[in-house]
Amino acid sequence: MKKILTLAIGVLLCSVSTVAQNNKGPALTIEKNRLVASNFSRGSIVIVFSVASEGEGYYSTTRPRVMRLPDADNDGTIVFNHPDPFPLRSVWIAVDERNGDFALASPEGYTPVVARAPSLRKHDAVVDEIDWPSHAAYLLYIHPGKGAWTGFSSDATPASHNPGDYLSSLTLTQLHPLLKGNTDKPSQITPGGTLFLVDAYDLRMSAVKVDGAMIGGAK
Numbered sequence: 001m002k003k004i005l006t007l008a009i010g011v012l013l014c015s016v017s018t019v020a021q022n023n024k025g026p027a028l029t030i031e032k033n034r035l036v037a038s039n040f041s042r043g044s045i046v047i048v049f050s051v052a053s054e055g056e057g058y059y060s061t062t063r064p065r066v067m068r069l070p071d072a073d074n075d076g077t078i079v080f081n082h083p084d085p086f087p088l089r090s091v092w093i094a095v096d097e098r099n100g101d102f103a104l105a106s107p108e109g110y111t112p113v114v115a116r117a118p119s120l121r122k123h124d125a126v127v128d129e130i131d132w133p134s135h136a137a138y139l140l141y142i143h144p145g146k147g148a149w150t151g152f153s154s155d156a157t158p159a160s161h162n163p164g165d166y167l168s169s170l171t172l173t174q175l176h177p178l179l180k181g182n183t184d185k186p187s188q189i190t191p192g193g194t195l196f197l198v199d200a201y202d203l204r205m206s207a208v209k210v211d212g213a214m215i216g217g218a219k
Helices: 212-216
Strands: 002-004 017-020 027-030 034-038 045-056 059-070 078-081 090-096 102-106 119-123 126-132 136-143 147-154 168-171 194-199 205-209
Touching: 027 090, 027 102, 034 045, 045 136, 059 078, 059 147, 090 136, 090 194, 102 205, 126 136, 126 194, 136 168, 147 168
Parallel strands: 002 059
Antiparallel strands: 017 027, 017 102, 027 034, 034 078, 045 059, 045 090, 090 102, 119 126, 126 168, 136 147, 136 194, 194 205
């Protein structure tokens, strides 16, 4: 049996398959219980977001975690040490809060499935909804100048277009700020934003930096 947990702002990070946007961009390295986010802009704030599937006796629990880590020594690298090993079945992203540049990683021995990018939907000409094929999904959205926002969506909720249709949908109004007290919620999705989605059941993931073509394709 699988238990799905809603997002808890917490602490935990992960191990050593690293995928950056490009060879010169940010990198995320996960060792046994140590995480290193490197090649970020000096002095940046890095958002680290993870979803893990963790065994608990006869159950497995899908657990999201998110942290907001400042580059305090201004060298473009952030190191996080955790007292316990990180879960094997987990996916991770580190994102620069200012410009949306990111890197992805999973622990050594686990290869995540990279899924299709989400689609966008507009209401009254305003692009403000994210749609992604899944029964349930966790979302992280970095909006230029407005910080990091998180959400959870299920195709079984009353807000779904067609409950049970294998489409998780979230509008910006449903998102929650990572930084407590941030009331500057974005009203529309714009180029330069970064979206990261993880399926709550099988950990399929999608990470994309929003561009003009994606906005133009909103239905």
